[in-house]
Structures are given as C-alpha cells and as structure tokens.
Amino acid sequence: MNTASASVTSTLPLNLWQQFRLVAMRTIYFGVGVVIFVLAGIVAIEGQWLETGALVSVALAFILTGVVYRNELAPQWINFLFICALGTLVSVSMKTSGMMGVYWMYPVLAMVFFMFDRTIFVLVIMLIYALFAAVMYNFLPFDYAWRIALSMLVLIGVGAVFLIMMSYMQRNLSKLYATDPLTGFYRREYVADMMQRELDRAQRQQHPVSAMLLDLDSFKNVNDKFGYMFGDEVLRETASRIARVCRKNDVMVRYGGAEFLVVFPNTSVKEAAELTGQMLDNLRHEPFAVKSMMTTVTASAGVAQWRANQTWGQWLENADAAKDKAKSQGRNRLRIAQ
Ligand SMILES: Nc1nc2c(ncn2[C@@H]2O[C@H](COP(=O)(O)OP(=O)(O)OP(=O)(O)O)[C@@H](O)[C@H]2O)c(=O)[nH]1
Numbered sequence: 001m002n003t004a005s006a007s008v009t010s011t012l013p014l015n016l017w018q019q020f021r022l023v024a025m026r027t028i029y030f031g032v033g034v035v036i037f038v039l040a041g042i043v044a045i046e047g048q049w050l051e052t053g054a055l056v057s058v059a060l061a062f063i064l065t066g067v068v069y070r071n072e073l074a075p076q077w078i079n080f081l082f083i084c085a086l087g088t089l090v091s092v093s094m095k096t097s098g099m100m101g102v103y104w105m106y107p108v109l110a111m112v113f114f115m116f117d118r119t120i121f122v123l124v125i126m127l128i129y130a131l132f133a134a135v136m137y138n139f140l141p142f143d144y145a146w147r148i149a150l151s152m153l154v155l156i157g158v159g160a161v162f163l164i165m166m167s168y169m170q171r172n173l174s175k176l177y178a179t180d181p182l183t184g185f186y187r188r189e190y191v192a193d194m195m196q197r198e199l200d201r202a203q204r205q206q207h208p209v210s211a212m213l214l215d216l217d218s219f220k221n222v223n224d225k226f227g228y229m230f231g232d233e234v235l236r237e238t239a240s241r242i243a244r245v246c247r248k249n250d251v252m253v254r255y256g257g258a259e260f261l262v263v264f265p266n267t268s269v270k271e272a273a274e275l276t277g278q279m280l281d282n283l284r285h286e287p288f289a290v291k292s293m294m295t296t297v298t299a300s301a302g303v304a305q306w307r308a309n310q311t312w313g314q315w316l317e318n319a320d321a322a323k324d325k326a327k328s329q330g331r332n333r334l335r336i337a338q
Pocket residue numbers: 182215216217218219220221223227228229230231232235256257258327331
C-alpha cells in the first residue's frame with residue numbers, strides 16, 4: 001500500500017539541497033571570479049600578458065554567469081566548460097610551477113560537488129581526477145604524485161559521504177512534509193499532486209481509477225464522551241483498518257479531521273465499492289478500545305470513478321457528494337457516485 005512512508009515525488013516544494021546548491025554556486029561564480037582576477041593581476045605584474053588575458057577572460061565568464069544565473073542553477077554544460085577551463089589552468093600552473101599548482105586542485109575538486117546533478121556528477125569527478133592524476137604523474141616526482149592523488153581520493157570520498165547524507169536528509173524531509181503524523185497517511189496538501197498524477201496515469205494506460213472518501217460518523221460525540229486522546233487513538237486505528245484493506249498501489253490520505261481519502265489506481269468503481277465495504281465492516285464490527293474505554297464507531301463513504309475529461313477536482317467532488325448522500329441517508333453506509 002502506498003502510504004506516505006513510500007516514495008514521495010520530487011515535486012514537493014521543499015528541496016533544501018537544490019536551494020543550498022544555488023547559494024553555493026552563486027558564491028563559487030563570484031568567489032572564483034575575484035580570485036582569478038587577483039591571480040591575473042599578479043601574473044600581469046610579472047609581465048606574462050598571454051596568461052593574464054586568459055585569466056581575465058575566465059574571471060569575467062565566472063562573474064557574468066553569477067549575474068545571469070543568480071536565481072536559478074546554470075545549465076550543466078556551462079559548468080562543464082568552467083571545469084574544463086579550471087582544469088586546464090591548474091594543469092598549466094602545475095607544468096610551469098610544479099607543486100604550486102597542486103594547491104588549486106583541491107578547491108576545483110570541491111566545486112564539482114555543487115556544480116553537477118547527481119546523474120553526471122560521478123562522470124565529471126572521475127574525469128577531473130583522471131586529468132589531475134595524469135598531469136601530476138607527468139610533472140611531479142612520483143613520490144609526491146601518488147601521495148597527492150591518494151589525498152584527493154580521500155577528499156572525493158568525504159564529499160561523496162556528504163552528498164549521500166544530504167540525499168537521505170532530503171528524502172526524510174520530503175517524507176515529513178507529506179505525512180500526517182497521527183495516521184502515517186499522506187497529508188491533505190498532497191492531494192492535488194497525487195490525484196493529478198493518478199488521473200494522468202489512468203488516461204495514459206487507459207485504465208479505470210476510483211476514489212473513495214470516508215468520514216467517521218458523529219465523531220464529535222466520541223471526543224466529547226471519551227476525550228481527545230481517545231479520539232486520536234480511534235483515528236489512528238481507523239487508518240490502520242483502512243490500510244489493512246488497501247493494496248500495494250492504493251494511495252491513502254488523511255483528508256480532514258475524521259475524513260480519509262483513498263485513490264485506487266487501475267480499479268473500477270465496482271471493485272472500489274467492494275474494498276470500501278470491507279473497510280466499513282472493519283470499522284463497525286470491531287470495537288475500538290483504549291485501556292478501560294471502549295466504543296463502536298461507524299463511517300459513511302462515497303466512491304466515484306474518474307470519468308474522461310473530468311478534472312481531479314470534479315472527480316473528488318463526485319466522491320464527496322456520494323459521501324454526503326450516505327450521511328444524509330442515515331450514515332453507516334456507502335454510496336456510489338452516478
Ligand atoms: N481526536 C481528534 N479529533 C479531531 C481531530 N481532528 C478533528 N477532530 C474532530 O473531529 C470532529 C469532526 O467532526 P465532523 O466531521 O464535523 O462531524 P461529526 O461529529 O463527525 O459528525 P458527522 O460527520 O456529521 O457524522 C470534530 O469534533 C473535530 O474536533 C484530531 O486530530 N483528533
């Protein structure tokens with residue numbers, strides 16, 4: 001069953017890593033630009049005009065990119081060009097100044113962690129590492145070269161651990177954002193996203209898809225009689241009894257205080273009604289007990305199958321109207337939207 005503890009789509013608004021990357025990249029474009037300008041000044045004083053021109057061009061390109069892409073991440077190919085330029089500058093520096101060039105390798109390696117998406121990051125870091133290793137092998141004594149190459153590997157390892165931890169953190173945050181803490185179901189804020197996705201999938205695969213709204217009957221009385229804490233336990237247990245009936249791909253949402261929404265992908269309204277019937281039976285036939293307090297609870301539900309050309313909102317309204325009908329006809333029953 002698809003509770004919020006299962007995978008959460010990347011469309012959730014909270015992507016800390018991307019926000020973090022944006023700030024880091026802005027700092028990198030401006031910071032690197034300024035540092036290269038300073039280096040250009042030093043090289044100019046030494047009278048090396050060709051190198052000065054190259055450094056000033058790279059510095060200007062960095063600063064310009066920082067200005068243009070101050071509010072969004074720059075395309076990957078731009079960053080790739082920058083890494084090629086920096087890789088070349090560092091290699092030339094190592095050829096001309098030996099060990100002095102090595103100091104610049106580490107910041108370049110560190111930048112790669114922020115510059116690229118996960119998909120091509122591994123490729124770029126391997127390429128730049130291979131370049132630096134080859135240049136060191138050619139221009140440094142072997143004793144230095146292998147030690148520095150090893151220390152660069154350690155830096156890459158630490159960076160990789162950092163990236164993996166960020167990705168776990170992001171996943172946990174997304175889960176937290178999407179989950180109702182009491183029931184473990186998706187929160188209501190997730191409904192539009194999820195229903196649109198299921199509707200698109202149904203359209204693509206030409207499969208039926210149905211939705212069910214289930215609301216506990218006179219739940220206010222339960223709270224009034226047994227207290228809010230007991231009410232919470234009833235809600236938790238209700239969610240668990242609903243989940244017991246759901247299948248692997250069904251999506252469960254806590255839609256309101258005592259109201260639950262389930263979307264049944266690849267399911268006709270008839271099948272959805274059967275599943276809902278089992279849920280209502282699970283609620284009405286098993287008393288809810290906490291310590292010495294015990295009560296029975298019933299629920300009313302409405303089921304609707306998505307119809308072609310309906311928006312997700314209209315589809316949900318149909319299920320809601322069917323649920324209201326079940327309430328108005330005496331509660332403790334299921335109604336199917338016509
Ligand atoms: N214990 C508990 N109660 C809640 C929570 N959220 C909402 N409620 C209560 O759930 C009740 C929902 O009541 P309604 O759905 O409006 O009405 P009802 O009493 O269930 O009656 P009908 O829906 O008309 O059958 C309210 O009394 C809310 O205070 C919660 O997280 N915990």
